[in-house]
Amino acid sequence: MSDRIDVLKTYKTYVAGKFPRSESGHTYAVKNKKDKTVANACRCTRKDVRDAVVAARSAFSEWSSRSAYNRGQILYRIAEMLEGRKDQFVEELELLDIKKKDAVKEVELSVDRLVYYAGWTDKISQVFGTVNPVASQHFNFSMPDATGVVGITSPQESPLLGLISTIAPVIAGGNVCVVLSSEKYPLPAVSFGEVLHASDVPGGVVNILTGYQKEMIDHLSSHMDVNGILNTNSEKNIRKQIDENSSLSVKRTYHLTENNWIETEHENPYYILNFQEIKTTWHPIGV
Amino acid sequence: MSDSKQSTEKVKDSSNGTTKPSSPNADLKLDFSSFWDYSSAPESRDKVDIQEKYGHFIGGEFIDPAKGRYMKSINPATEEVLTEFAEGTTEDVDKAVKAARKAFNGPWSKLSAKERGKYVFRIARMIQERSRDLAITETLDGGKPIRESRDVDVPIAAAHFFYYAGWADKLDYAFPGRKAEPVGVCGQIIPWNFPLLMLAWKIAPALATGNTVVLKPAETTPVTALKFAQICYDAGLPDGVVNIVTGAGQTGAAIVDHEDVDKIAFTGSTNVGKIIQKSLAGTDKKFTLELGGKGANIIFEDASIDQAIEGVINAIFFNQGHVCCAGSRLLVQEGISDQFVQKLKDRMETLIVGDPMDKNTDIGAINSKEQYERINEYLEIGANEGAQMYQNSSNLPENGYFCKPTIFTDVSQSNRIVQEEIFGPVLTIQTFRTPGEAIEKANNTPYGLSSGIWTDKGSKIFKVGQETRSGVVWSNTFNKFDPTSPFGGYKESGVGREGGLHGLYPYVNLV
Numbered sequence: 001m002s003d004r005i006d007v008l009k010t011y012k013t014y015v016a017g018k019f020p021r022s023e024s025g026h027t028y029a030v031k032n033k034k035d036k037t038v039a040n041a042c043r044c045t046r047k048d049v050r051d052a053v054v055a056a057r058s059a060f061s062e063w064s065s066r067s068a069y070n071r072g073q074i075l076y077r078i079a080e081m082l083e084g085r086k087d088q089f090v091e092e093l094e095l096l097d098i099k100k101k102d103a104v105k106e107v108e109l110s111v112d113r114l115v116y117y118a119g120w121t122d123k124i125s126q127v128f129g130t131v132n133p134v135a136s137q138h139f140n141f142s143m144p145d146a147t148g149v150v151g152i153t154s155p156q157e158s159p160l161l162g163l164i165s166t167i168a169p170v171i172a173g174g175n176v177c178v179v180l181s182s183e184k185y186p187l188p189a190v191s192f193g194e195v196l197h198a199s200d201v202p203g204g205v206v207n208i209l210t211g212y213q214k215e216m217i218d219h220l221s222s223h224m225d226v227n228g229i230l231n232t233n234s235e236k237n238i239r240k241q242i243d244e245n246s247s248l249s250v251k252r253t254y255h256l257t258e259n260n261w262i263e264t265e266h267e268n269p270y271y272i273l274n275f276q277e278i279k280t281t282w283h284p285i286g287v
Numbered sequence: 288m289s290d291s292k293q294s295t296e297k298v299k300d301s302s303n304g305t306t307k308p309s310s311p312n313a314d315l316k317l318d319f320s321s322f323w324d325y326s327s328a329p330e331s332r333d334k335v336d337i338q339e340k341y342g343h344f345i346g347g348e349f350i351d352p353a354k355g356r357y358m359k360s361i362n363p364a365t366e367e368v369l370t371e372f373a374e375g376t377t378e379d380v381d382k383a384v385k386a387a388r389k390a391f392n393g394p395w396s397k398l399s400a401k402e403r404g405k406y407v408f409r410i411a412r413m414i415q416e417r418s419r420d421l422a423i424t425e426t427l428d429g430g431k432p433i434r435e436s437r438d439v440d441v442p443i444a445a446a447h448f449f450y451y452a453g454w455a456d457k458l459d460y461a462f463p464g465r466k467a468e469p470v471g472v473c474g475q476i477i478p479w480n481f482p483l484l485m486l487a488w489k490i491a492p493a494l495a496t497g498n499t500v501v502l503k504p505a506e507t508t509p510v511t512a513l514k515f516a517q518i519c520y521d522a523g524l525p526d527g528v529v530n531i532v533t534g535a536g537q538t539g540a541a542i543v544d545h546e547d548v549d550k551i552a553f554t555g556s557t558n559v560g561k562i563i564q565k566s567l568a569g570t571d572k573k574f575t576l577e578l579g580g581k582g583a584n585i586i587f588e589d590a591s592i593d594q595a596i597e598g599v600i601n602a603i604f605f606n607q608g609h610v611c612c613a614g615s616r617l618l619v620q621e622g623i624s625d626q627f628v629q630k631l632k633d634r635m636e637t638l639i640v641g642d643p644m645d646k647n648t649d650i651g652a653i654n655s656k657e658q659y660e661r662i663n664e665y666l667e668i669g670a671n672e673g674a675q676m677y678q679n680s681s682n683l684p685e686n687g688y689f690c691k692p693t694i695f696t697d698v699s700q701s702n703r704i705v706q707e708e709i710f711g712p713v714l715t716i717q718t719f720r721t722p723g724e725a726i727e728k729a730n731n732t733p734y735g736l737s738s739g740i741w742t743d744k745g746s747k748i749f750k751v752g753q754e755t756r757s758g759v760v761w762s763n764t765f766n767k768f769d770p771t772s773p774f775g776g777y778k779e780s781g782v783g784r785e786g787g788l789h790g791l792y793p794y795v796n797l798v
Contacts, residue, residue: 065753065754132769134769134771136767136769138767140769140772142773148756236569243565244569246564246568250560250561250578250778250779250781269463270465270797277758279752279760280774281761282759282760282761282762282764282767283748283764284763
């Protein structure tokens with residue numbers, strides 16, 4: 001045994017392409033399955049949610065106007081970076097007492113899921129767009145277009161795979177997001193922020209907050225500049241609160257609760273479509 | 288004439304009280320009164336039968352309302368009572384939902400997709416056969432010009448049924464990798480601006496995908512929905528597949544709140560849409576909302592000006608401006624704005640406001656007293672906000688609810704008349720210098736339903752069209768509708784699309 005003292009990691013948040021601490025100044029203890037504290041995570045609250053929404057909105061115009069090809073390349077780059085840091089993520093999952101075999105599987109599936117959605121970016125409008133044969137002398141076509149800022153409540157379990165399965169379809173379609181990480185296991189989410197940071201994803205496209213979801217969901221889902229919510233929290237009253245808050249600004253809200261994220265049904269182009277607006281353009285035909 | 292002359296004389300810059308420099312002819316109004324008088328050409332209502340009283344259409348029968356209460360539908364052009372119709376209560380709605388469920392679990396689900404489609408085709412044909420009757424009824428009940436109900440509302444309603452009929456047995460091709468199943472019982476609540484057409488938008492895709500419906504028409508325009516019920520009856524549609532329950536907001540709320548309804552489709556105001564979305568919170572009901580709008584109509588310097596003028600007229604004065612996707616905010620590039628506004632005023636002078644049954648009429652009656660008062664309130668708000676109002680010099684009929692086509696200049700982005708939907712023949716006019724500024728202004732409302740772009744430059748159309756956040760982009764045209772063309776809003780203008788392939792989504796569960 002060496003006498004060296006390990007350097008412990010300070011887990012922060014990922015907002016606007018930076019790694020700030022929570023404005024609240026508070027942290028909470030992250031425990032493994034044996035109830036032993038393994039790290040402290042930021043306990044984000046209202047101000048952090050607001051800052052993250054501002055960061056996301058600022059990034060939206062640029063990200064949504066990137067070419068589909070470019071977005072695909074960037075998603076693929078995230079997969080590459082994650083693959084390269086596989087060991088780190090496996091270790092982090094093991095720290096939470098997830099079995100090594102399961103941890104490896106979760107990280108590998110996460111990489112594959114990113115690759116899956118990377119390939120959709122430049123196909124979604126071909127498969128789900130239409131040219132419409134209107135009866136008048138007009139050329140008319142409909143194309144999917146990003147909804148905007150999407151709030152995501154990440155699943156508690158599958159802290160990495162669940163996180164990526166919810167983020168990837170949202171950003172593949174040109175949206176930006178504010179993500180509330182797994183409350184129990186926030187560490188992989190924060191480390192995934194570092195992967196994003198190293199992957200040419202413009203700052204603000206994905207913003208990751210840790211903390212108690214209950215303390216943030218109300219603020220996120222009632223924020224007037226959030227256009228949609230993807231919720232995986234299965235608590236009934238939380239779901240209802242999200243729905244009610246969504247009505248304040250007619251948000252597009254989807255609930256994906258009680259899922260086994262390992263299943264391939266979560267590789268699903270309709271998840272991309274959930275946060276797409278169909279835009280129809282008309283132009284007269286004539287000389 | 289005298290009223291409007293006064294209003295043009297008041298053209299002052301509101302900020303410092305000095306007279307604003309403008310074209311030397313700015314105060315002149317073209318006078319068409321000598322040679323633009325058309326002889327009246329009223330449509331006859333002789334062959335149109337409107338009953339004195341209508342019940343609900345539930346389970347294939349016309350039945351009296353449970354509580355026995357009736358409401359009146361007024362012809363807004365004459366203020367006379369057109370007919371009485373049932374006021375739906377929770378009991379009526381419950382009965383209708385039960386009938387719809389029974390039909391869904393029974394004959395309608397057992398029918399093959401092909402045969403189901405043939406019923407929808409049959410309905411389309413029957414609408415065509417009764418088109419004159421329906422058009423006249425629509426105009427009498429809602430006040431829209433007969434030319435419009437005859438040439439737009441009714442034919443497009445028939446076309447919607449025709450289009451969706453064909454989808455019934457082709458749904459396997461509509462959703463890549465998935466199979467479509469019907470949702471179940473659909474509750475549908477429609478507005479008064481396009482009564483039969485909105486009914487078609489709702490019922491046609493619902494039936495084609497194998498659902499059954501309970502539909503509530505608006506309380507000021509129920510009659511064509513009840514005539515449509517007769518069509519369903521005559522077409523031999525199985526009992527309970529289509530149920531029409533009439534009434535006002537409470538009847539609609541009873542549909543939304545009914546626990547055996549699987550999906551809600553609502554078209555109407557953003558305020559009511561938000562209430563509906565809230566009351567559906569925590570349930571598994573699907574919903575689509577087609578809500579308000581404040582469409583920007585952007586005119587670039589290189590546009591064909593005369594075409595653009597026609598487009599602006601159509602964008603805001605079509606259907607008295609009772610159009611959720613109306614181009615109610617005009618954005619004109621600075622260099623042509625004086626000339627453009629003058630031409631617009633000249634063109635407005637030729638608009639004929641009056642008897643909706645007259646085939647010459649361009650602008651008919653405001654749909655209801657309530658709406659008439661709301662529009663007038665906004666005219667006052669506009670004046671109080673310091674905007675300059677200009678109206679054409681029509682002589683309005685003595686009876687009925689009519690509003691002159693109106694434009695407001697000297698408005699700013701934060702004005703209520705710029706931000707809020709007026710739903711009347713009222714246009715605000717702003718200017719811009721660069722395409723960037725136009726996009727910024729166009730997007731700067733909570734709405735996102737429609738926008739118009741007028742330019743001769745193709746690349747500009749695509750650039751601006753890409754960046755305006757609205758569900759419909761009309762370039763070098765406006766207010767065009769077609770059953771194959773998806774329609775619906777971004778942001779607070781709604782959720783989901785109606786029309787086209789995308790209009791099937793709200794009515795299916797994908798497995």
